[in-house]
Amino acid sequence: MTRQTRERMIEALLFASAVTAVVIVLLIMVFLFKEGAPFLIRYGIHTFCLGMEWNPIAMDGEPSYGIFPMIVGSVYIAAGSLVLAVPLGLGCAVFLVEIAPPWAQALIRRGIELLVGIPSVVLGFFGLVLLVPLIRESAGGFGFSILAGSVILAIMALPHIISISADAITAVPETYKQASLALGATRWHTIRNVILPAARSGIAAAVILGMGNSIGETMAVLMVTGNTPILPEPLYDVLDPVRTLTANIVIEMNYAAPGDHREALFATGIVLFVMVAILNAISHRVLKSRMEAGR
Amino acid sequence: MKKIMLIKSLKRINILILMLAVISMSLLISGCTENTDNTAGTDNTPTDDTLTDLKLQIAGSTTVLPVVEECARVFMEKHPGSRIFVSGGGSSHGVKAVADGTVDIGTASRDLKSSEMDAHPDLVAHGIAKDGVAVIVHPSNPVTDLTMEQLQGIYTGSITNWKDVGGTDTKIMVVTREEGSGTRDCFEQAVMKPIKAEITDHGIIQDSNGKTRATVAGSAQAIGFISLGYVNSDVSALRLDGIEPTIESVMDGSYAISRTLWMITNGNPNSEEQAFLDFVLGDEGQRIVEDVHFIPVN
Numbered sequence: 026m027t028r029q030t031r032e033r034m035i036e037a038l039l040f041a042s043a044v045t046a047v048v049i050v051l052l053i054m055v056f057l058f059k060e061g062a063p064f065l066i067r068y069g070i071h072t073f074c075l076g077m078e079w080n081p082i083a084m085d086g087e088p089s090y091g092i093f094p095m096i097v098g099s100v101y102i103a104a105g106s107l108v109l110a111v112p113l114g115l116g117c118a119v120f121l122v123e124i125a126p127p128w129a130q131a132l133i134r135r136g137i138e139l140l141v142g143i144p145s146v147v148l149g150f151f152g153l154v155l156l157v158p159l160i161r162e163s164a165g166g167f168g169f170s171i172l173a174g175s176v177i178l179a180i181m182a183l184p185h186i187i188s189i190s191a192d193a194i195t196a197v198p199e200t201y202k203q204a205s206l207a208l209g210a211t212r213w214h215t216i217r218n219v220i221l222p223a224a225r226s227g228i229a230a231a232v233i234l235g236m237g238n239s240i241g242e243t244m245a246v247l248m249v250t251g252n253t254p255i256l257p258e259p260l261y262d263v264l265d266p267v268r269t270l271t272a273n274i275v276i277e278m279n280y281a282a283p284g285d286h287r288e289a290l291f292a293t294g295i296v297l298f299v300m301v302a303i304l305n306a307i308s309h310r311v312l313k314s315r316m317e318a319g320r
Numbered sequence: 321m322k323k324i325m326l327i328k329s330l331k332r333i334n335i336l337i338l339m340l341a342v343i344s345m346s347l348l349i350s351g352c353t354e355n356t357d358n359t360a361g362t363d364n365t366p367t368d369d370t371l372t373d374l375k376l377q378i379a380g381s382t383t384v385l386p387v388v389e390e391c392a393r394v395f396m397e398k399h400p401g402s403r404i405f406v407s408g409g410g411s412s413h414g415v416k417a418v419a420d421g422t423v424d425i426g427t428a429s430r431d432l433k434s435s436e437m438d439a440h441p442d443l444v445a446h447g448i449a450k451d452g453v454a455v456i457v458h459p460s461n462p463v464t465d466l467t468m469e470q471l472q473g474i475y476t477g478s479i480t481n482w483k484d485v486g487g488t489d490t491k492i493m494v495v496t497r498e499e500g501s502g503t504r505d506c507f508e509q510a511v512m513k514p515i516k517a518e519i520t521d522h523g524i525i526q527d528s529n530g531k532t533r534a535t536v537a538g539s540a541q542a543i544g545f546i547s548l549g550y551v552n553s554d555v556s557a558l559r560l561d562g563i564e565p566t567i568e569s570v571m572d573g574s575y576a577i578s579r580t581l582w583m584i585t586n587g588n589p590n591s592e593e594q595a596f597l598d599f600v601l602g603d604e605g606q607r608i609v610e611d612v613h614f615i616p617v618n
Contacts, residue, residue: 080518082499158538167493167539169524252498252525266524276498276527279382279410286500 057298061291068285073292079254079268081277081286090289092296094256098171098267099300102246103239105175105263106182111232113179114186119216121187122194137184145181149245152177157249166264169251175263177245182235189234193227194220230308237304241297243271252276270297372401374592379407380414380427382528383502383547384581386612387449388427391600394608404596411502418584419443424593426584429502430509444589445582448600450615452548452570453506453577454557456533458540463487465559468576471511474543477520482541494523495535495544503529506579507545545577549613567615581614 065073068090076091083089121133152173161168197220205215221228251266254273258265268276274290274297281287378388385408392404409417411428418426419440432445455471457463463486466474473479474492483489496519497504504519512519524542526532529550536544537554544555548565551557557565560576569575583600585593599605606616 078521080499083518153534154538161539167524167541169535247527248531252527253522254525255521268525276525277500279408279413279500279527281412281500 054298057291057294061288061293061295064285064288065292065295068289068292073289074296077256079273081281081289088285090285090292092270092273092293094254095268095270095273095293096296096300097256098250099240099269099271099297101171101257101263101267102174102178102250102269103236105171106178106239107232107235109175109179110182110186110235114183114231115190115228117183117187118190118194119221121191123212123216123220137187140180141184145242145245146248148177148180149248152245152249160264164264166262167251167266169249169266171250171257171263171265171267173249174246174267174269177249178239178242181242181245182239185238186231186235189231190224190228193224193231196227197223226311226314230311233304233308233311237301237308240269240304241271241301243269243275247272247275270300371399371592371595374399374402374404374595376404376425376592376596377423378404378425378427378583379409379417379423380584381411381429381502381581382408383411383429383451384414384427384448384583387581387600387609387614388583390608390612391596391605394604395596395599410500411505412500415440415443415584418586421586424585425596428582428584430505430579431582432584440586442587443584444587445584446589446597446601447580447617448583448597448605449581449609449617450570451506451579451581452565452567452575452615453503453510453545453579454548454551454565455543455545455560455577456536456551456555456557457543458536459554459556460540461487461556463558464556465562467561468511471560472515472517475511475519475523476515476517477522490541493539493542494520495532495542496520496523496525497532497545498525498527501527502579503545503547507577509579510577547613548615570615580617 073090073092074096075093076089077093078089078091079094080089117133121130125133156173156176157168157170159168160166160170160173164172201219201223202215205219206212210218246269250269250272252268252272253266254268257263257267270293273293277286278290281290378392385406388406392406396402396404411430414423414426414428415432415436416426417423419436419442428445429451432443437443455466461482463482466485470479470485474485474494475496477494479485480492481489482492497507508519524535526535526544529546532544532546533550533552533555536542546555548557548567548570551565559565563569563575565575565577570578583597585597589597600609601618606618609616
């Protein structure tokens, strides 16, 4: 075998493995849309996404498939988790990159890695037996709540937010920092007025990716949010239970009879897919603009 | 440096895509299991009348699962060489799978629906056990007895405070099961159907008997319903119209919320299916039914 043919073969092999990922994603998309899209069109995207009532097995009269409360639930919980995780994660990232001595850096990095390793079901169980009763006793309500879901998701989002923002902060050119310090600014001034603004697009990407992550998370959330398919009342009550899009699929897929109910769950998957895809696209855009700005 | 950073960020995006892929995959898989054509065990002509070649596929209700699993284990021990594959999936899946020929025996924890009977008139259901659905509250709750009207009031959402049914002045936390669950169906048939009402949307939804029990055991304000076999000392089962949910009261029909657990065959059972059914309905099988806290029919 000549060197050239070997080279070609390896190239072809690498190309095939690169294409596999794309093909898998495409196949899944095709399947998802094949199963869910006919229902979406038949039932009406509008009535499905903005419908307020989810009652797939009606005792009397027509079943209804409205997932608006679940879209709200997903967004609510994801947003709540970011409110908790972003300040904490950002603080941690700044400390990690700018302040921590090497031994503390190593320790914190190990800790973050461990946090990533905790299976989400374990976190959910922790939430069910500890967090839910804690919220019930200290804050009121039933404990199964947006708050509980947000706290659990914040714990899960924290490592991702820390590492992406730490990357962004590390990427700020050393010269900026030195210039600022040379001008007599304090360390905190430098962090707040030079480093964080310079890293802001990377941090924004971290937040958006974290949001996508949170919206897609399932098992842990399912165990602590109560899964009630209605809007919180009043709308800002974070102690009310909600159901997320992911939970809707997982809870009912086991039993859903073939037909409208099952297709409605696939359609829920499509809505979820589109939401995450949009968030992905936005974060791409943010990253790209940063790259161009960096040139 | 920028490049490295970008690659790292891209990695995260990949994680996201992967995550989505996993969700879709699980959808794909759950879709596939129901659409798969006969792959095994639907051969309707047993080649040998000894039971050593017996091969059966059983799927369906998660409520019936412990009975079937244990019966299959003992059966396979008694007849070495025989193989019985048992899986869950829910009652609706059990009915569909046996009608499709994906499995030999489907199991269901609810009666066949008229729509299912119409679509698959050949299905034959064999009652293998009975079960009661107990209404449970936290052991500290002073309420020990509810009337059917009160229970209906609580589950439609018109009664929202324990003091209205003789308890303390606290809000009632209604715990219910997900749409499609056999336990929920049984409860709906007995409690909600007579007044043609839906279970309130405001309840907490848990997706198994175990989680419902854990939720009620962990909250003094909660009320829930679980299969009688799952009742233990963590929760207290309420009397309904003065009748305690027990094996006896379910058997004689005086306790209102009960159901039959079914094994379903496509047409009359063939000799392999009959052999297993005979085992389940025989002394040993019915003892297993009792062991896993259901109520024997024979």
